[in-house]
Amino acid sequence: MMKTDNRQDQAARNTITIDGQEIPFQHGQTIIDAALEAGIYIPHLCHRSGLSPHGSCRLCMVDIVDRKETLGDSDRRREGKIQEETRSRSVAACTMPATAGQWIRNNTPELNEARKVITQMLFTEGNHICPSCEHSGNCTLQAVAYYLGMLDGHFPPFFPRRDLDASHPTVMLDRDRCILCELCVRASREADGKNMFAIAGRGTRARLIVNSASGMLADSDIEMHDLAVHVCPVGAILIKEQGYRVPIGQRTFDLHQVEEIDLGKTIPPEMGQK
Amino acid sequence: MTRIRIATTSLAGCFGCHMSLLDMDERLVSILEKAEFDRSPFTDIKHCGSCDIGLVEGGICNEENVHVLREFRKNCKILIAVGACAINGGVPALRNSFQLRACLEEVYLHGEGVENPQIPNDAELPLLLDKVYPIHEVVQVDFYLPGCPPSADQFFRMFNDLISGNEFSLPRKLLHFD
Numbered sequence: 315m316m317k318t319d320n321r322q323d324q325a326a327r328n329t330i331t332i333d334g335q336e337i338p339f340q341h342g343q344t345i346i347d348a349a350l351e352a353g354i355y356i357p358h359l360c361h362r363s364g365l366s367p368h369g370s371c372r373l374c375m376v377d378i379v380d381r382k383e384t385l386g387d388s389d390r391r392r393e394g395k396i397q398e399e400t401r402s403r404s405v406a407a408c409t410m411p412a413t414a415g416q417w418i419r420n421n422t423p424e425l426n427e428a429r430k431v432i433t434q435m436l437f438t439e440g441n442h443i444c445p446s447c448e449h450s451g452n453c454t455l456q457a458v459a460y461y462l463g464m465l466d467g468h469f470p471p472f473f474p475r476r477d478l479d480a481s482h483p484t485v486m487l488d489r490d491r492c493i494l495c496e497l498c499v500r501a502s503r504e505a506d507g508k509n510m511f512a513i514a515g516r517g518t519r520a521r522l523i524v525n526s527a528s529g530m531l532a533d534s535d536i537e538m539h540d541l542a543v544h545v546c547p548v549g550a551i552l553i554k555e556q557g558y559r560v561p562i563g564q565r566t567f568d569l570h571q572v573e574e575i576d577l578g579k580t581i582p583p584e585m586g587q588k
Numbered sequence: 589m590t591r592i593r594i595a596t597t598s599l600a601g602c603f604g605c606h607m608s609l610l611d612m613d614e615r616l617v618s619i620l621e622k623a624e625f626d627r628s629p630f631t632d633i634k635h636c637g638s639c640d641i642g643l644v645e646g647g648i649c650n651e652e653n654v655h656v657l658r659e660f661r662k663n664c665k666i667l668i669a670v671g672a673c674a675i676n677g678g679v680p681a682l683r684n685s686f687q688l689r690a691c692l693e694e695v696y697l698h699g700e701g702v703e704n705p706q707i708p709n710d711a712e713l714p715l716l717l718d719k720v721y722p723i724h725e726v727v728q729v730d731f732y733l734p735g736c737p738p739s740a741d742q743f744f745r746m747f748n749d750l751i752s753g754n755e756f757s758l759p760r761k762l763l764h765f766d
């Protein structure tokens with residue numbers, strides 16, 4: 315870990331600093347991709363390296379801080395007071411490009427508390443009954459909740475009624491658990507070249523729809539090797555006849571914390587490779 | 589030394605949380621040196637006296653659950669929602685996607701092998717609520733112990749913290765929703 319306080323030096327080096335750790339970035343890279351590449355975890359649900367950014371879950375919010383620390387001592391005296399950090403603004407790390415010299419706060423109690431509240435909202439606006447969900451233990455939403463120390467849903471649950479689509483022989487869609495992250499939408503368009511999914515409706519009526527004549531998976535071109543099927547961070551898109559092959563207690567997030575896992579590698583390499 | 593009093597109950601739950609508590613096995617002995625049970629399925633005491641800690645397993649699915657929960661809140665200094673069902677309704681809340689009438693008809697009129705089909709209507713039976721609710725929808729809850737069920741290690745950790753007056757914290761390794 316390099317240590318620097320000098321913004322100009324940093325600009326020259328094409329680096330950004332996250333929670334005091336200086337890391338490099340490539341031109342055009344977002345803050346989150348630079349961070350993940352450097353092994354810094356920023357909580358996220360709707361982001362997946364390689365797919366276009368979406369910026370919808372807001373879990374990756376970080377603070378970009380304007381600092382006066384770069385001022386020399388004489389300048390400070392002229393100001394009459396020493397101000398370490400002046401303004402800060404919150405941005406989504408998955409949509410904000412990294413630019414040289416950015417000073418970023420990520421793993422702070424305030425941001426993590428806000429992220430926890432967002433996660434609680436995601437739980438309460440859907441039907442997330444983990445003990446009855448096949449994805450439990452492999453679910454990124456659940457793992458992020460663990461990371462943030464979420465113990466309860468806090469808000470009055472919505473208990474929404476949402477349609478289940480079990481019409482397809484191998485792929486199933488349980489909208490109760492969909493968090494509308496559009497990862498499947500983007501994976502289908504950008505990786506599978508199929509455009510199988512979209513979000514319809516707004517607000518509490520927003521829902522995932524299937525692009526087929528009947529609106530059912532059975533009539534669609536979806537196949538179980540599509541990236542769209544595997545990219546779902548929750549238990550909304552499931553593959554049939556594979557349930558509980560890995561028992562509860564031995565799954566990815568039973569054995570690892572979410573920040574230790576490269577989420578891109580949890581998808582078998584042959585998926586979405588066409 | 590006066591022992592701290594603990595009350596426990598199972599509402600719309602499966603008693604799995606209580607079984608898991610008993611899974612503490614011999615560690616229970618060390619806890620019972622400093623604590624004793626008030627109203628609980630373990631004691632068969634029918635009503636709650638003044639208690640330090642109330643543990644509630646299960647969500648709220650009928651009017652009796654509401655009465656019991658209010659009795660616990662009134663008598664317990666610290667009320668803890670134990671397990672997935674108390675925290676968000678859990679598996680019983682799967683019925684929330686259906687109308688209550690449809691659930692009753694499915695079970696008592698159209699269910700497999702039902703003879704003399706009729707929906708039970710005895711005055712002794714507590715009325716069902718339209719949905720299964722988490723307990724924080726009805727009373728103020730002081731702490732949550734997630735898990736389905738929470739493991740014996742989680743219970744042990746919680747009792748130890750509470751008995752020694754520490755702030756209860758769950759290490760991340762022990763936090764799980766299933």
Ligand code: SF4
Nearest residue numbers: 442444447450453549
């Ligand atoms: S999708 Fe995740 S959070 Fe939702 S019920 Fe399944 S395991 Fe739990």
Ligand code: SF4
Nearest residue numbers: 492493495496498546
């Ligand atoms: S089905 Fe899964 S991947 Fe698709 S929008 Fe819903 S949560 Fe996201």
Ligand code: FES
Nearest residue numbers: 358371372374408
């Ligand atoms: S990961 Fe950035 S908004 Fe979802």
